[in-house]
Amino acid sequence: MLPKFIYLFDLVGTAAFAASGAVAGVRKKMDLYGITFLGVVTAVGGGTLRDIVVGRIPPFIFRDYNYLIISILISLMTFYFHRLIERRFKFLLIMDALGLGIFTVIGTSIGMEYNIGMIGSVFLGVMTGTFGGMIRDVLQQEVPLVLQREIYASACIVGGFFYILAHKMGLSETFSVTLAVIVVFSIRLISIFKNWNLPKPKV
Template identity: 65%
Template structure:
């Protein structure tokens, strides 16, 4: 959830191709998150405006909060309006074709996992650019990837999914720790980003396949 100019260049410059690929994944994740928000709105029988609001909030909410926290204003969605158009487009597609979209649930899960990994590493990258330290950077990464979904759930009157079940935020934390370790080892930033994002995506997809969940207290 960021433009190409936001990625850190600690010891080497980003190759244009690598930044472009990550940017494409970023938009793909934005689309997937927006679709999930729009589907949630449809299931709550919201009108067109409600669908578009939930789609946009889910897709860009985390990145917007991240930018405000680090003092980068205006937030990215106002500096690169592509994200807004992608979110609105996703919402409109769900509004008109929600039955068809829901039948492609597995594809949406894959896209969602890609978005989760991409948003995580971009959030961490922004944190490092603003010199807030590793802990703060990982926090920003997790928030960028999950805050939008939490806002979606609150707006539709439910306990956020990320707080109830599934390996979701924990996958982001694991990817963030990998990112930090690779950065300490002075791995080239672009390689670090792709390895860390791939780790988040892999953990998320394996947890879905194996039906992994975090432990809950016995009541």
């Protein structure tokens, strides 16, 4: 069981992901439905696929409507006030990094709960954190950003292992979760700040 305070941060992360999806839709000149859909799928797509993969049916979006409602509202807001939102670029990045940490921990913890092993659980964390953004990029006809540059999925991988290790060492759930979220959040933000990237192949 994840501690309750996670829930609030999870909704904040959902909102940040929805904004990133809706902003992408605005840039591609989609219409009101397209922008809303892109916001929603970016925010809840990763978690929905995760639930399908482990058999958590129906997926979380149908068990707690707050995720869908927040995604829709934020997407509609982005539709009307996208300039205001795009100007808060740094704030969005910080919220997105927070969401990435939360999504990773939730996914990893669900993997442990469903006994799919350590590698599988970390993979489920990566899925929760990154698959929504991948769908967003595919739908707007771009090679997914997460496959090309910046430190994004790799932050999830490190954070996922931290969570599992802390968990296995018998540390409290609150401590394990907080630690792992901070790890993902810090790696992501420091890598943006320092302009870190993963290596590219030598051609």
